[in-house]
Amino acid sequence: MVQNDAGIFVMDRKQSTNISSEIDNETVKKIRELSKLRKSIELDLKAIATTTKISTNQLKNIESGKFDKLPPNPMRTSFIDQYCSVIEKANKN
Numbered sequence: 001m002v003q004n005d006a007g008i009f010v011m012d013r014k015q016s017t018n019i020s021s022e023i024d025n026e027t028v029k030k031i032r033e034l035s036k037l038r039k040s041i042e043l044d045l046k047a048i049a050t051t052t053k054i055s056t057n058q059l060k061n062i063e064s065g066k067f068d069k070l071p072p073n074p075m076r077t078s079f080i081d082q083y084c085s086v087i088e089k090a091n092k093n
Contacts, residue, residue, distance in 0.1 A: 034087045052082040
């Protein structure tokens with residue numbers, strides 16, 4: 001993070017442009033598949049939010065591929081891992 005002219009900390013523009021490249025294509029595919037699976041087994045985002053303590057807005061950002069809206073790593077990776085894990089576990093039950 002860097003400070004802008006007003007003294008507010010903001011994400012460095014160089015960092016923000018690399019976010020989508022940090023998330024590999026396999027992960028993006030997996031998220032798309034799990035999103036479809038979540039809907040087919042009628043697992044609500046609110047249920048995932050309750051289990052993981054990740055806000056529904058952040059979960060929506062994961063599903064829509066808006067990774068730049070997620071917090072920086074390592075939290076970003078953790079959010080994605082938790083999202084995937086909860087859906088996979090729910091599918092096994």
